[in-house]
Amino acid sequence: MPPKKPVNWGLWIKVLVGGAIISVGGPALTYWVVPTEEELRSRYNPELLKRSLEGREERQQEFNDFVTKLKEYSKSDKPIWAVIKEDEERRKKAELEANRLQKQEAVARREEMRREAGLGK
Numbered sequence: 001m002p003p004k005k006p007v008n009w010g011l012w013i014k015v016l017v018g019g020a021i022i023s024v025g026g027p028a029l030t031y032w033v034v035p036t037e038e039e040l041r042s043r044y045n046p047e048l049l050k051r052s053l054e055g056r057e058e059r060q061q062e063f064n065d066f067v068t069k070l071k072e073y074s075k076s077d078k079p080i081w082a083v084i085k086e087d088e089e090r091r092k093k094a095e096l097e098a099n100r101l102q103k104q105e106a107v108a109r110r111e112e113m114r115r116e117a118g119l120g121k
Contacts, residue, residue, distance in 0.1 A: 041049060073083040 041052075044052065069087075070080070073080045073087070076083045078086075
């Protein structure tokens, strides 16, 4: 049997120290380099800052609506994309039906106006 090689402790110490530096130092460097939201806003052009603040509530509401719909879609056993497609089709049909009813009402109003105009003569 060949003799056992001695353990290279210097190499293992370098590996452990390097790993610790990378695993701790990397996130710390990222945390130190990335600006906070307030720092970003302080660098904004005042006009952009004003627009950003005006549209914030609207964007937040849109996001909340989106998340609410996703929660509804996820309750189904079907895949989300299939449920979304069905919902879009349902919305399109409802919109077409509303347009059809609107046209019918407009035609009925025109006919009624014609009848009234014909009776007034």
